[in-house]
Amino acid sequence: MxxxxxxxxxxxxxxxxxxxxxxxxxxxxxxxxxxxxxxxxxxxxxxxxxxxxxxxxxxxxxxxxxxxxxxxxxxxxxxxxxxxxxxxxxxxxxxxxxxFDDSIAEYVLGVVIAFAKDLPGSLDLQRQSRWQHRESERVGGRRALVVGTGPIGRAIARLLRAAGLKVSGMGRRAREDDPDFGTVHPSADLVRHLPEFDYVIAVAPLTEQTKGMFDATAFAAMKPVARFVNVGRGELVVTSDLVTALREGRIAGAALDVFETEPLPSDHPLWTLDGVLVSPHMSGDFxxxxxxxxxxxxxxxxxxxTGRPLRNVVDKQLGYVPSGH
CATH class of the missing domain: 3.40.50.720 (NAD(P)-binding Rossmann-like Domain)
Structure with missing residues (x-):
């Protein structure tokens, strides 16, 4: 009652x-x-x-x-x-x-494999009834940087490592013995380490420090063959800089599940750029x-x-739940 x-x-x-x-x-x-x-x-x-x-x-x-x-x-x-x-x-x-940890990790593994095996290209050719043999890339041995070391980032790291990728993390504190990432680089050194990786996965929380962290400077530092994956927040990325990087071939592709403006406007160039996979903010929705x-x-x-301690209490100054809480 x-x-x-x-x-x-x-x-x-x-x-x-x-x-x-x-x-x-x-x-x-x-x-x-x-x-x-x-x-x-x-x-x-x-x-x-x-x-x-x-x-x-x-x-x-x-x-x-x-x-x-x-x-x-x-x-x-x-x-x-x-x-x-x-x-x-x-x-x-x-x-x-x-x-959403495991479902987002599955999405990330899925787009990594889709890029490596050119599954979008195969689908396009199938729709044209064209038999066009190509060679594909190996996933094993490729290097991935997961930017954001919270529970979602850790789930991504575990799944990518199981598929044979060499995974590192990027977070607030540097360390060498992390159980999921091995090496974690400090976020302040993002541009310095970007040239080392074939896949860069953004899953960091949105804070004043992370807003716009993937800008023209960051994309210029990435390998021309690198792919960028964003399952964090759209505002982590300066979208116009990403579009320019893709158009000019500074990076090879991007899988984007989140955007600065949602829904993504129907006339936005990201819909039609080569090497881009767009999904409507659904990577975690099982x-x-x-x-x-x-x-x-x-x-x-x-x-x-009942007056018991709450789970998942956010540190309102950090903007996320600290590890171990």
Whole structure:
């Protein structure tokens, strides 16, 4: 039974409500809201579940958050809610770290193999009914740099290593004995190390330090035969510099799942450039992922409701969950 001290939960979800919320609804007053009604939903709310994790509506509605103690976002990235007022507040922020690790790693392995074996070229020739023999590249022995050493980056590293690639990482701290990457280079040395790698995979969280880190200088430092893969955030890349690098043959190709502007405009050159694979922000979305996101939230809600420590607590100054938390 819902009683007088029942917590109030606001859920930012738009038209698509999260599944499997009945258990939470039995112990909380749940207010489902789209972007326009979020301020009203936040008044008197104790917690906010940002189920629509691509929405940027929270900052504008924050003025109405008069009782809020906890925000949970249904994604690993927290940049849509990482605004100054939230950083400065006592509100606890948690994310959905762990849900997408393996599926994103599978996507990355898939595009690496697609590039090496020219699967897009084979599909194009098949559509033309053309029998054109080509030689393909080996994956084994190629070198990959995973920029971002969180759980998703580690899952990518393990899968690429199992396929025979030689993998290194890039993160805040340099180290030589990492169990998944072996060597981890410091992010400050990105341009220095880029010439060493055949595949560069961007999966870093979006922070002031990582925004635009892949720019003209970075692409000029890469091998002409290198491929760039972005499964992190679109804003990690200066898109115009990437387009120029691809057009001028400074890099051999790119697989892009995230973009500065989403959806990617239909007239954008990335749709038609040679050597580019475009997917609509779906690298982590496996069958049943929405249910899994709610399971993660429901576990944390039960912890929060009973006064136990929350999982996946974000360090609001760093912008991500520190290792070991």
């Amino acid at each position: 819902i009683g007088p001290k029942t917590p109030v939960l606001a859920v930012l979800c738009g038209d698509q409500h999260p599944p499997d919320m009945k258990t939470i609804e039995s112990v909380a007053e749940v207010r489902y809201s789209g972007e326009e009604g979020l301020a009203d939903a936040l008044r008197g709310a104790d917690a906010l579940f940002v189920y629509d994790f691509l929405s940027t509506a929270v900052p504008a509605a924050w003025h109405a958050a008069d009782k809020l103690r906890w925000v949970h976002i249904a994604s690993a990235g927290v940049d849509p809610v990482m605004f100054p007022e939230l950083r400065a507040s006592d509100v606890v922020l948690t994310n959905s770290r762990g849900v 069958v049943g992922w929405r249910n899994t996101l709610v399971e993660v939230f429901a576990d944390n809600f039960e912890r929060w409701h």
